[in-house]
Amino acid sequence: MATISARGLSKSYAGKPAVVDLSFDVEPGSVTGFLGPNGAGKSTTMRLMLGLDRGAGSTRFDGKAFTDLDQPMRHVGALLEAKPFHPTRTARNHLRMLAAANGLGSKRVDEVLAMVGLVEVARAKPKGFSLGMGQRLGLAGALLGDPHTLILDEPANGLDPQGIQWMRLFLKSLAAEGRSVFVSSHLLSEMALMADHLVVIGKGAMIASGPIAEFVRSSQQNAVIVRTPDVEALARLAQEHGGAVAREDSGALSITGLAVETLGDLAFENRIRLHELTAKVATLEEAFLERTAGAEEFQAQGLPPVTEGGAG
């Protein structure tokens, strides 16, 4: 099973940097989520990894560049486009064509069609396929060579909720078999359920890379919510022990920088009565938005005014 090792990936368009010196690893047996705002450079990075775009840096799949792999689909499966097929070539023929390039037979084509649930439309022309069916066909293509590594760009786009759940379980099962799965997505709640590790970029540059739990734990949104009749005393005590204190509209204190156990013990030792002591854990979305603040390529200037009774 292979480790993906990306080093110094960089790419500019007309002098404007799109990807800036990105380096990261993707370990076998895990799903690594690739996150970033729109225009952050995720798709460009994936194309650079596969030698499709010209730029600086290198990516090794178990020590080999993609362009040095013999029959590459047997090593790395990729899904980069939503509908990467000719609209009138049948789904089965599309896969037969890809299979022919890698010495794979029709039996394997039928197997992957069954794996992604497209057996019934195998001989249909994909021009009538929904976006979700197109994604399934693209995934079937990526799986053709039974590769040890998968690189998937927004594979859940266009899938219905059942399809998204299927994709999540499917990718997790592939990772559980020891494969390296590198997947980008905008669906943060899905990523939270699916990924073991994260690579987060903004404006083409690295923001964070590591275990997802660590990323979420580092968020400033993690806090301890405390309600007490002795607000001033507890706030002073928390600050003396390195905590940052904010008052919420409800009158409760939101304290960061101190563990819930520490705060409980401090209150007990100083005879401060507590009515609530709750650990508020940040979501992946909160952590992501916090870390990528200001890194959006496209920023709205504000929300439109909302009038009572709707737009009516």
Add this chain to the structure above:
Amino acid sequence: MRDALAYEWTRIRTLRSTWWLTGLAMVLGVGISGLFSWGIHHEFSTTGVSSGDLDGLGGILVTQLAATGQIPSVICFVLAILGIFSWGHEYRHGMIRASLTALNSRRDLWLAKYLVVGAWVAVVALTTLLLAGLLGQLVLHAYADVLTAETFGVIGRQVVYGVLLTWLGMAFTSITRSQAFALVSLFLWPLLIESLVFVFFSFIPGLKDHTDLLRFLPFQAGGKIVNVLENSSSTFGDPLSPVGGFVVFGGLAAVLMAASYVLFRERDA
């Protein structure tokens, strides 16, 4: 390279457009030659045959009159669309990235496309021209021998022209990455642009003295590869000899192919 050839071979056979363009070229080729043979038979049977009537007849008949130098080859232009589609579909339908993740050697993919499409066009063109010749032989056997050594020579040169035209269309599509632009250009260039240049040279005083240069226009030169009615004094004389036409037209195809290869290697997919 074998994998790339297998990929391209499967690609070309699994497209419906390949089959209808192939069928169209064969029907048009045999049909036009059949109509021409029937017309000639009618003429010969009513007015008799003189030896001058038979000059270049076989070549003209099998090439659907392209060997007269008056019209372009119908079947070659239809078959060249296969070449335009071979690159056009890659970019129009976003296939190129899937192709290059299935085949990671750009050189192999590039070569395989030219070889497979070129071979397909050569076989279809050869088959069509031979069928056209056989039909002509059947219809005109009482008056002339259509399938002579000279006719086979013309057939060979027409096949070469067809492959060169296809490769030229492929290279142009690969460079522009636009199937629509390449399709329009393939027909506008010989039919309109070169005609416009002719008109300019005919009416603009400073250019009138240089009309002999017009023989080097690519499609004018390409037409000389199969022309059987003109005699040339030398390879690059006026008119060009078949070899001269091949060098000019083939040279343009080679230059565009080289440019397309360099760009395909260097550009983002």
